[in-house]
Amino acid sequence: MENSTNENSLSNNCTSLKWNEKTEKIIEECSLFAKGEKELAALIKEKANGFFKEDQYDVAAELYTKCILLDSSMAHYYGNRSFAYLKKELYGLALADANKAIELDPTYVKAYYRRASANMALSKFNLALADYDRVRKMIPTNKDAQIKYQECNKIVRRLAFEKAISSDHTITSVADSIKxxxxxVEANYSGPHLxxxxxxxxxxxxxxxxxxxxxxxxxxxxxxxxxxxxxxxxxxxxxxxxxxxxxxxxxxxxxxxxxxxxxxxxxxxxxxxxxxxxxxxxxxxxxxxxxxxxxxxxxxxxxxxxxxxxxxxxxxxxxxxxxxxxxxxxxxxxxxxxxxxxxxxxxxxxxxxxxxxxxxxxxxxxxxxxxxxxxxxxxxxxxxxxxxxxxxxxxxxxxxxxxxxxxxxxxxxxxxxxxxxxxxxxxxxxxxxxxxxxxxxxxxxxxxxxxxxxxxxxxxPNYCDTIGNKGAFIxxxxxxxxxxxxxxxxxVPHPKVRAMAYASSMFSFLS
The missing domain is CATH 3.60.21.10 (Metallo-dependent phosphatases)
Known part of the structure; x- marks a missing residue:
């Protein structure tokens, strides 16, 4: 099987989800106040955005899915769900949703951001660079778009350089340079000696x-x-x-x-x-x-x-x-x-x-x-x-x-x-x-x-200080x-250093 993402299969996977109890309750509550499917979708989207802000990406993704089932013409429903999937590290789904959002609305800037982010996570840096280039041209005054393009371009150029020198030279181990x-060991070092x-x-x-x-x-x-x-x-x-x-x-x-x-x-x-x-x-x-x-x-x-x-x-x-x-x-x-x-x-x-x-x-x-x-x-x-x-x-x-x-x-x-x-x-x-x-x-x-x-x-446990899961061993x-x-x-408690504290700003969409 090829690793290329079959978007229809991915879409089928996510839309056949069984709602969890929290999702079902929210849908029922919103149904009481909505007049028609489009209005219901809009109400559910607002609820989904709230869960996203609280780092509850599973619930947010399910609610965005319900929005799409109610009104599949809205690009930003796909764009929002794409962002939730990015947070959940489901890059294939994030990519599929970003592509669908762009298909529905080629002027939807955030969808290009989402697609670039998914491709970055999948190490498809040239594809990501192309989207960052589109974004900076669509909004030339946006500093973040310029920075993202420049940083991605650096990665593309670095990888090209590394590939070139690896084909021209025998690769040596960095271990050989360490003596x-x-x-x-300084006199004031107080840790263990080896x-x-x-x-x-x-x-x-x-x-x-x-x-x-x-x-x-x-x-x-x-x-x-x-x-x-x-x-x-x-x-x-x-x-x-x-x-x-x-x-x-x-x-x-x-x-x-x-x-x-x-x-x-x-x-x-x-x-x-x-x-x-x-x-x-x-x-x-x-x-x-x-x-x-x-x-x-x-x-x-x-x-x-x-x-x-x-x-x-x-x-x-x-x-x-x-x-x-x-x-x-x-x-x-x-x-x-x-x-x-x-x-x-x-x-x-x-x-x-x-x-x-x-x-x-x-x-x-x-x-x-x-x-x-x-x-x-x-x-x-x-x-x-x-x-x-x-x-x-x-x-x-x-x-x-x-x-x-x-x-x-x-x-x-x-x-x-x-x-x-x-x-x-x-x-x-x-x-x-x-x-x-x-x-x-x-x-x-x-x-x-x-x-x-x-x-x-x-x-x-409590993965990334947000998920609330237990850990386990066998x-x-x-x-x-x-x-x-x-x-x-x-x-258990740990010192106040947030998860992803050392991650590059280039990948801030993951934190």
């Missing part, structure tokens, strides 16, 4: 200084990164994990830079150890503004417990996502740009997925656009790259389950949606019993799909793989 002896191997005591001290909003010295930060890079590059793309009988094993989903919630997981479930192993299933960084603390904690435990602490790559362990959602900006703010480059290189070496006791398949996103994908094929995937737009690696990082059979274009605009029949066939062909994946916010932090053969686990034991034991938990 630990060049860094002097002269030899990482110890459990070092990790406890590291967590403590991070909680106190202090930094690990740059010398030791680089030492961790260089060591974890050396370890990860030797791993296969699919890692087999063996859990002995009676031993507990914990699987966590997205943590997204929510360091204090990560610490709460360890409070609830115990610190990682040989007796208490963990797998973190991608999206360690971005969004949350304590991503640096989060990733150094995870990498530290990986080095301390290489055979009892596992990490899968998520779609946010990528260059474009890190530029958009704040991790690159955070690393530059707390350390420097060279370290940001090193993180990009290290993320390329993270395994794409794991199996547990050869029976549970764990990946960040989901299953594949074509049949016949075996574990052996996955092991052979060259992962040392930025995520592609299609293929096995793309699907592992981006895909989502759907309720109905077959495959559909992704609402995100990348990857696919796969049904219960796809899951059943993949499991049967590979001798597996179920799939664990992450990638999606869920009210309780988890959700069962496909008759218990696919599970979503999401470990960032416990299994080596002799009791199914059903998984699910543990939900609430968010």
């Amino acid at each position: 630990l002896d060049d860094f002097v 002269e030899g191997e990482i110890t459990a005591d070092f990790m406890k001290e590291l967590i403590k200084i991070f909680k106190d909003q202090k930094k690990l010295h740059i010398k030791y930060a680089y030492k961790i990164l260089l060591s974890v890079r050396e370890y990860l590059l030797k791993l296969p793309s699919l890692v087999d994990i063996q859990v002995p009988p009676k031993q507990k094993f914990t699987i966590c989903g997205d943590v997204h830079g929510q360091f204090y919630d990560l610490c709460n997981i360890f409070e609830l479930n115990g610190l990682p150890s040989e007796e208490n192993p963990y797998l973190f299933n991608g999206d360690f960084v971005d969004r949350g503004s304590f991503s640096v603390e989060t990733i150094f904690t995870l990498f530290g435990f990986k080095l301390l417990l290489p055979n009892h602490f596992y990490m899968s790559r998520g779609n946010h362990e990528s260059d474009v996502m890190n530029k958009m959602y704040g991790f690159e900006g955070e690393v530059k703010s707390k350390y420097n740009s060279k370290m940001a480059e090193l993180f990009t290189e290290i993320f390329n070496f993270l395994p794409l997925c794991h199996t547990i006791n050869e029976k549970i398949f764990v990946c960040h996103g989901g299953l594949f656009a074509e049949d016949g994908i075996t574990l052996e094929k996955i092991k052979k995937v060259n992962r040392n790259r930025q995520p592609p737009d299609e293929g096995i690696m793309c699907d592992l990082l981006w895909s989502d389950p759907q309720e109905f059979s077959g495959r559909s274009p992704s609402k995100r605009g990348v990857g696919i949606q796969f049904g219960p029949d796809v899951t059943e066939k993949f499991l049967k062909e590979n001798g597996l019993i179920y799939v664990i994946r992450s990638h999606e916010v869920k009210p309780e932090g988890y959700e069962s799909h496909h008759n218990g053969k696919c599970w979503t686990i999401f470990s960032a 416990n299994i034991t080596g002799d009791c793989l199914f059903p998984p034991k699910l543990v939900s938990f609430e968010s």
Whole structure:
């Protein structure tokens, strides 16, 4: 299946939604005061705008959908819903709605903004640039339009330059330019020292200084990164994990830079150890503004417990996502740009997925656009790259389950949606019993799909400080793989640094 967005399919997906109770109540209330469908749509739109301002994008999107069902001739209903989908990271839907809004009203400036934003999020920078160019010509006195065009143009030119030099020169590792002896640890440094191997005591001290909003010295930060890079590059793309009988094993989903919630997981479930192993299933960084603390904690435990602490790559362990959602900006703010480059290189070496006791398949996103994908094929995937737009690696990082059979274009605009029949066939062909994946916010932090053969686990409670969801993790034991034991938990307080605090102003539509 191609990754191009089938707009009719996407439209069908969103207009067949069952309204939640809040949406139904609002529609009923508005119906009491409206004279005709157009007036009702206008009243519902005002309610939707209110929910949007309160960061309740699910309700807002449903209400805009009702507006469209009542009056499909209004471009701004599609434009508003496109913006809600952008906030929900459903870039395929956002793009489809922006295109429809432009079709209805070619002079609707905001629709070009929405389309440019969706294309930016999908790394289609040339298409975004064309729309920003249209906008600045339509409203030549608008400073924001000029700035957006200039910033996008810089990205397009930078990528063209990088492509040119990569074809002309042998690519060297940024790790080769880092010499630990060049860094002097100042006498007044009060954090933990790392002269030899990482110890459990070092990790406890590291967590403590991070909680106190202090930094690990740059010398030791680089030492961790260089060591974890050396370890990860030797791993296969699919890692087999063996859990002995009676031993507990914990699987966590997205943590997204929510360091204090990560610490709460360890409070609830115990610190990682040989007796208490963990797998973190991608999206360690971005969004949350304590991503640096989060990733150094995870990498530290990986080095301390290489055979009892596992990490899968998520779609946010990528260059474009890190530029958009704040991790690159955070690393530059707390350390420097060279370290940001090193993180990009290290993320390329993270395994794409794991199996547990050869029976549970764990990946960040989901299953594949074509049949016949075996574990052996996955092991052979060259992962040392930025995520592609299609293929096995793309699907592992981006895909989502759907309720109905077959495959559909992704609402995100990348990857696919796969049904219960796809899951059943993949499991049967590979001798597996179920799939664990992450990638999606869920009210309780988890959700069962496909008759218990696919599970979503999401470990960032109150995502982005606005969603109000719980986080969750999964416990299994080596002799009791199914059903998984699910543990939900609430968010905990953190210092007053807002989510996306380090994101580029170019991507302000995401915050």
